[in-house]
Amino acid sequence: MQFILEDIAEAEVERRRGVYTPLTDTVRDLVDAVIRTEVGEDALAVAQRRIAEIVADLRSEQMDGPYGVRHTRENTGMAWGNAVIGVRNALAPPLNVEHVDDGVRCEFTLGAAYEGPPGCVHGGVCAMLLDHLLGNAASYESACYTGTITIRYLRPTRLGALTARAWVTEQTGRKRIARGTISDAEGVTCEAEGVFIVPRSALDAPPVRWSAG
Numbered sequence: 001m002q003f004i005l006e007d008i009a010e011a012e013v014e015r016r017r018g019v020y021t022p023l024t025d026t027v028r029d030l031v032d033a034v035i036r037t038e039v040g041e042d043a044l045a046v047a048q049r050r051i052a053e054i055v056a057d058l059r060s061e062q063m064d065g066p067y068g069v070r071h072t073r074e075n076t077g078m079a080w081g082n083a084v085i086g087v088r089n090a091l092a093p094p095l096n097v098e099h100v101d102d103g104v105r106c107e108f109t110l111g112a113a114y115e116g117p118p119g120c121v122h123g124g125v126c127a128m129l130l131d132h133l134l135g136n137a138a139s140y141e142s143a144c145y146t147g148t149i150t151i152r153y154l155r156p157t158r159l160g161a162l163t164a165r166a167w168v169t170e171q172t173g174r175k176r177i178a179r180g181t182i183s184d185a186e187g188v189t190c191e192a193e194g195v196f197i198v199p200r201s202a203l204d205a206p207p208v209r210w211s212a213g
């Protein structure tokens with residue numbers, strides 16, 4: 001398990017981000033459209049064929065395996081396949097994580113693709129987002145792995161506009177305790193506490209900013 005050095009300038013990172021973001025956003029839109037479409041079966045068959053053609057075009061040149069977790073020499077993170085923040089991953093909401101004084105925060109909107117209970121966010125999705133955010137807050141010197149995470153669901157989280165934040169409460173050696181919440185307009189819907197460990201192999205690695213994919 002290794003991070004990959006992508007030896008490119010920051011301007012090139014931004015250029016590539018500008019190329020992939022609209023593509024990924026459109027695929028996200030496609031996922032939502034498939035869930036909510038009410039067109040007839042003939043139109044569905046046509047759509048399926050057209051989408052299969054596009055998939056074949058994209059598959060004509062593919063990298064082996066996943067995108068990997070990359071970073072530049074300036075230590076800008078490029079976790080572009082990441083399930084939560086990946087610029088090239090349409091399954092990621094995505095979270096655009098902002099570093100604030102006491103940790104990290106982000107505002108995001110979850111639509112039909114994240115439904116669990118009727119009209120509400122799937123509990124596993126809340127857990128995944130909190131896991132990432134707490135991990136991000138704990139990864140201020142080097143990337144941490146989740147050791148243990150506990151989620152308390154206080155009330156259902158409605159699909160729509162949400163805010164999440166996370167912060168570190170304790171650090172001992174390679175171990176950090178982080179806490180975090182997801183909130184809607186009425187307040188906190190679920191909260192998490194987790195133990196995050198800096199792997200021994202990462203002790204000498206420079207810090208990477210993972211905020212934007």
Ligand SMILES: CCCCCCCCCCCCCC(=O)SCCNC(=O)CCNC(=O)[C@H](O)C(C)(C)COP(=O)(O)OP(=O)(O)OC[C@H]1O[C@@H](n2cnc3c(N)ncnc32)[C@H](O)[C@@H]1OP(=O)(O)O
Pocket residue numbers: 069079082131132133134135136139143144145146147148172173174175195197198199200210
């Ligand atoms: C990841 C990068 C992604 C890129 C995006 C970046 C954004 C960042 C966001 C990323 C967010 C997403 C993150 C993801 O998705 S990470 C993916 C999910 N997590 C994993 O796959 C982790 C798998 N486990 C391991 O690799 C090892 O077991 C680790 C590294 C965790 C510990 O193995 P290690 O051999 O190093 O441990 P040690 O025995 O020396 O113990 C050291 C201390 O730790 C305490 N301890 C040990 N295990 C646990 C445990 N399970 N719970 C609670 N505490 C535990 C232990 O008691 C001791 O404490 P103390 O006795 O000293 O007090």
